[in-house]
Amino acid sequence: xxxxxxxxxxxxxxxxxxxxxxxxxxxxxxxxxxxxxxxxxxxxxxxxxxxxxxxxxxxxxxxxxxxxxxxxxxxxxxxxxxxxxxxxxxxxxxxxxxxxxxxxxxxxxxxxxxxxxxxxxxxxxxxxxxxxxxxxxxxxxxxxxxxxxxxxxxxxxxxxxxxxxxxxxxxxxxxxxxxxxxxxxxxxxxxxxxxxxxxxxxxxxxxxxxxxxxxxxxxxxxxxxxxxxxxxxxxxxxxxxxxxxxxxxxxxxxxxxxxxxxxxxxxxxxxxxxxxxxxxxxxxxxxxxxxxxxxxxxxxxxxxxxxxxxxxxxxxxxxxxxxxxxxxxxxxxxxxxxxxxxxxxxxxxxxxxxxxxxxxxxxxxxxxxxxxxxxxxxxxxxxxxxxxxxxxxxxxxxxxxxxxxxxxxxxxxxxxxxxxxxxxxxxxxxxxxxxxxxxxxxxxxxxxxxxxxxxxxxxxxxxxxxxxxx
Amino acid sequence: xxxxxxxxxxxxxxxxxxxxxxxxxxxxxxxxxxxxxxxxxxxxxxxxxxxxxxxxxxxxxxxxxxxxxxxxxxxxxxxxxxxxxxxxxxxxxxxxxxxxxxxxxxxxxxxxxxxxxxxxxxxxxxxxxxxxxxxxxxxxxxxxxxxxxxxxxxxxxxxxxxxxxxxxxxxxxxxxxxxxxxxxxxxxxxxxxxxxxxxxxxxxxxxxxxxxxxxxxxxxxxxxxxxxxxxxxxxxxxxxxxxxxxxxxxxxxxxxxxxxxxxxxxxxxxxxxxxxxxxxxxxxxxxxxxxxxxxxxxxxxxxxxxxxxxxxxxxxxxxxxxxxxxxxxxxxxxxxxxxxxxxxxxxxxxxxxxxxxxxxxxxxxxxxxxxxxxxxxxxxxxxxxxxxxxxxxxxxxxxxxxxxxxxxxxxxxxxxxxxxxxxxxxxxxxxxxxxxxxxxxxxxxxxxxxxxxxxxxxxxxxxxxxxxxx
Numbered sequence: 001x002x003x004x005x006x007x008x009x010x011x012x013x014x015x016x017x018x019x020x021x022x023x024x025x026x027x028x029x030x031x032x033x034x035x036x037x038x039x040x041x042x043x044x045x046x047x048x049x050x051x052x053x054x055x056x057x058x059x060x061x062x063x064x065x066x067x068x069x070x071x072x073x074x075x076x077x078x079x080x081x082x083x084x085x086x087x088x089x090x091x092x093x094x095x096x097x098x099x100x101x102x103x104x105x106x107x108x109x110x111x112x113x114x115x116x117x118x119x120x121x122x123x124x125x126x127x128x129x130x131x132x133x134x135x136x137x138x139x140x141x142x143x144x145x146x147x148x149x150x151x152x153x154x155x156x157x158x159x160x161x162x163x164x165x166x167x168x169x170x171x172x173x174x175x176x177x178x179x180x181x182x183x184x185x186x187x188x189x190x191x192x193x194x195x196x197x198x199x200x201x202x203x204x205x206x207x208x209x210x211x212x213x214x215x216x217x218x219x220x221x222x223x224x225x226x227x228x229x230x231x232x233x234x235x236x237x238x239x240x241x242x243x244x245x246x247x248x249x250x251x252x253x254x255x256x257x258x259x260x261x262x263x264x265x266x267x268x269x270x271x272x273x274x275x276x277x278x279x280x281x282x283x284x285x286x287x288x289x290x291x292x293x294x295x296x297x298x299x300x301x302x303x304x305x306x307x308x309x310x311x312x313x314x315x316x317x318x319x320x321x322x323x324x325x326x327x328x329x330x331x332x333x334x335x336x337x338x339x340x341x342x343x344x345x346x347x348x349x350x351x352x353x354x355x356x357x358x359x360x361x362x363x364x365x366x367x368x369x370x371x372x373x374x375x376x377x378x379x380x381x382x383x384x385x386x387x388x389x390x391x392x393x394x395x396x397x398x399x400x401x402x403x404x405x406x407x408x409x410x411x412x413x414x415x416x417x418x419x420x421x422x423x424x425x426x427x428x429x430x431x432x433x434x435x436x437x438x439x440x441x442x443x444x445x446x447x448x449x450x451x452x453x454x455x456x457x458x459x460x461x462x463x464x465x466x467x468x469x470x
Numbered sequence: 471x472x473x474x475x476x477x478x479x480x481x482x483x484x485x486x487x488x489x490x491x492x493x494x495x496x497x498x499x500x501x502x503x504x505x506x507x508x509x510x511x512x513x514x515x516x517x518x519x520x521x522x523x524x525x526x527x528x529x530x531x532x533x534x535x536x537x538x539x540x541x542x543x544x545x546x547x548x549x550x551x552x553x554x555x556x557x558x559x560x561x562x563x564x565x566x567x568x569x570x571x572x573x574x575x576x577x578x579x580x581x582x583x584x585x586x587x588x589x590x591x592x593x594x595x596x597x598x599x600x601x602x603x604x605x606x607x608x609x610x611x612x613x614x615x616x617x618x619x620x621x622x623x624x625x626x627x628x629x630x631x632x633x634x635x636x637x638x639x640x641x642x643x644x645x646x647x648x649x650x651x652x653x654x655x656x657x658x659x660x661x662x663x664x665x666x667x668x669x670x671x672x673x674x675x676x677x678x679x680x681x682x683x684x685x686x687x688x689x690x691x692x693x694x695x696x697x698x699x700x701x702x703x704x705x706x707x708x709x710x711x712x713x714x715x716x717x718x719x720x721x722x723x724x725x726x727x728x729x730x731x732x733x734x735x736x737x738x739x740x741x742x743x744x745x746x747x748x749x750x751x752x753x754x755x756x757x758x759x760x761x762x763x764x765x766x767x768x769x770x771x772x773x774x775x776x777x778x779x780x781x782x783x784x785x786x787x788x789x790x791x792x793x794x795x796x797x798x799x800x801x802x803x804x805x806x807x808x809x810x811x812x813x814x815x816x817x818x819x820x821x822x823x824x825x826x827x828x829x830x831x832x833x834x835x836x837x838x839x840x841x842x843x844x845x846x847x848x849x850x851x852x853x854x855x856x857x858x859x860x861x862x863x864x865x866x867x868x869x870x871x872x873x874x875x876x877x878x879x880x881x882x883x884x885x886x887x888x889x890x891x892x893x894x895x896x897x898x899x900x901x902x903x904x905x906x907x908x909x910x911x912x913x914x915x916x917x918x919x920x921x922x923x924x925x926x927x928x929x930x931x932x933x934x935x936x937x938x939x940x
Binding site for chain 1: 789
């Protein structure tokens with residue numbers, strides 16, 4: 001954390017604790033600079049940050065004051081999806097969203113791309129260029145079916161940080177986390193099988209289930225603590241569920257981290273009903289707090305958790321490097337990989353290997369965690385300011401997604417169609433449900449930097465939502 | 471074609487036509503040099519080439535003579551597989567073969583890698599490096615689901631050369647031809663479906679069918695003209711076959727090019743029985759004769775042919791760039807691609823795009839066609855010399871694979887196990903059948919240059935086969 005962020009956090013804490021009251025004047029820049037032994041400009045940066053977060057206001061020629069206390073927007077309630085297996089639809093909507101992604105004029109708040117403009121990624125070009133210059137033979141050859149060994153070793157070390165004790169031989173490289181998840185499902189399920197999912201669930205996962213011919217059963221999920229163990233148990237008793245897909249760490253779209261106790265409870269349930277847990281850890285390394293949260297996989301004793309992840313969110317999607325730790329289904333997974341996907345591109349794997357080896361990965365991720373956290377705070381402030389009262393907003397513990405629940409009468413499917421004409425793209429909540437829920441919700445990608453252009457988009461978005469309420 | 475190859479071909483023709491008889495002395499180097507207006511060293515190179523092909527022999531201090539005429543090894547007969555749908559096995563054997571590929575000490579005549587040591591590939595590094603230096607933003611982003619537009623445009627132009635009239639919008643990029651074929655099958659078939667295949671069929675395709683839960687019905691196939699239309703018709707009448715996988719151009723492993731008439735007959739049959747044709751054109755651009763052969767897809771009028779191909783054999787496997795032209799199943803294919811594979815790596819696509827744009831692709835492929843043709847002639851000569859009498863060898867019209875049929879008592883599965891200990895790896899024929907046929911056959915990858923080291927492998931291989939006959 002930089003100095004000014006540190007100082008801003010300290011001041012924010014004092015405001016929250018009531019040390020400085022609403023409307024009260026804050027210490028002068030000069031005084032704070034002396035008190036904390038930091039430069040004038042550092043203090044100014046801190047105050048600017050707090051201003052962006054709407055915690056303080058600047059009054060010309062008199063100084064900074066604690067802003068009128070706005071109540072924080074409440075967190076959405078536990079979801080209440082229809083609890084029976086359903087066919088997934090809405091492929092056309094997702095397809096048109098994918099096509100929007102390719103239009104460079106559209107501002108895409110609906111997608112899942114990370115911020116790739118940060119200087120922390122610069123060394124990646126250098127390492128990639130080196131790979132092409134020096135390893136010219138290997139980049140042309142067939143990759144090993146399991147992927148490049150060095151990279152698997154590095155991934156095994158990374159996973160230790162999440163509590164998962166694995167070696168390179170337990171890891172299989174895939175073309176992103178999405179491909180890891182599809183191979184995992186193909187390895188242990190048959191078309192027509194029922195898979196339990198958190199509700200809401202990332203639309204890519206929904207369409208993956210649809211494309212492979214599975215049915216989804218949506219389980220009530222709490223935006224703070226994750227999937228309801230009771231509801232999951234009920235579903236397992238009622239239906240022949242084959243497995244459950246979970247994003248327990250920095251959930252997409254809700255942002256929660258499941259408490260360890262609940263992780264253990266879900267695992268115990270999976271054991272007693274003999275189902276597979278498909279754990280998606282793609283955002284796990286982007287948890288705000290250090291050390292990062294543990295995987296359910298780390299608590300697994302009989303190899304039933306198939307852990308899927310990738311560098312798509314932590315480095316970049318264009319690398320197409322994901323991995324799976326398939327546990328006791330290793331052989332079946334490998335066979336499916338050969339049948340469906342074949343081998344991967346060696347060159348991007350070698351570039352990422354070098355990026356990790358030289359220490360750039362950890363540095364970059366550490367920085368991105370702070371940036372995303374700050375972005376989400378700023379976007380939350382904007383939502384409070386530009387959106388109607390009565391909205392609920394998640395308080396993510398990592399990743400870079402906000403989930404917003406609007407008043408019941410707002411139909412985000414309609415609103416998002418209007419916004420398309422303004423070249424603004426958002427993801428309506430309905431895409432995150434197989435049973436047509438969450439039409440009054442939306443997901444916002446806060447990896448887009450909180451610059452003036454994007455603030456204006458939030459203003460327009462707020463106006464469109466208000467219009468929809470009339 | 472270089473000068474010396476041209477001259478060698480001319481002389482070879484004259485020998486075949488009986489212009490020079492067996493045992494007859496050939497013109498001196500000096501005289502040929504004067505006659506054809508080429509340098510002494512060019513003539514010497516021509517003579518060396520003919521010597522390698524066993525058409526002539528050098529006698530110290532007297533000159534070159536026409537070699538005793540060896541009868542060409544006959545071509546194998548039409549295959550006679552069991553004509554009922556069968557489950558495919560042998561995954562373990564294929565897996566151990568894939569693992570061998572990663573062992574750098576093993577000489578792998580059993581794999582499918584092209585020759586990647588040729589200077590024609592040099593510009594690829596240059597273009598790849600440029601892509602990374604100049605297009606730094608795009609290589610990190612998510613690719614379009616259909617793949618990079620420029621590359622699709624270039625592929626559409628390439629396919630025109632094969633008679634397939636398509637545009638960029640008809641093409642979907644995949645991760646190699648194998649992935650194209652698996653997506654094609656997933657798009658139009660259900661697990662348990664019966665798929666007809668040529669017999670023998672490339673083991674990768676066999677395992678793909680197995681991994682996806684399909685049954686294979688092997689159709690008798692002629693090593694000169696391709697699949698038997700009559701046998702295919704019989705199978706279609708007897709069984710609920712969903713589609714047929716064909717490699718009509720430079721077939722793997724048999725090397726034939728199906729005559730256009732037969733291509734039309736198979737297509738008519740597919741139409742009358744309403745089945746899909748999965749056409750694998752991966753070796754099509756490597757046909758010896760120019761212009762290259764037409765695809766079945768080029769004759770298709772109702773979009774039932776799903777054309778799959780890649781740059782794996784013409785450029786390099788490590789790029790992982792294939793494509794599919796899915797015809798009327800375009801939408802289903804795209805949905806399956808999203809569900810199973812997701813998007814591809816942009817950087818390798820951009821590098822290949824540049825490689826084609828600058829004219830390097832055509833130059834490289836033109837050269838490789840000659841090299842592979844020459845290699846196969848030399849290997850055929852070695853087979854004649856070092857293997858027992860009574861073998862049959864295919865006469866491929868392109869690609870770089872030879873299929874060898876040995877006397878019935880030879881069990882290549884056993885022989886290949888012995889060869890493993892000598893760090894020599896060959897593909898026993900049984901892998902190319904779902905019903906345990908072709909144990910007395912093997913496929914040889916002639917992309918490995920015919921250097922002394924590889925000649926010695928052929929000597930050892932011949933000895934092992936002779937041993938197995940005793």
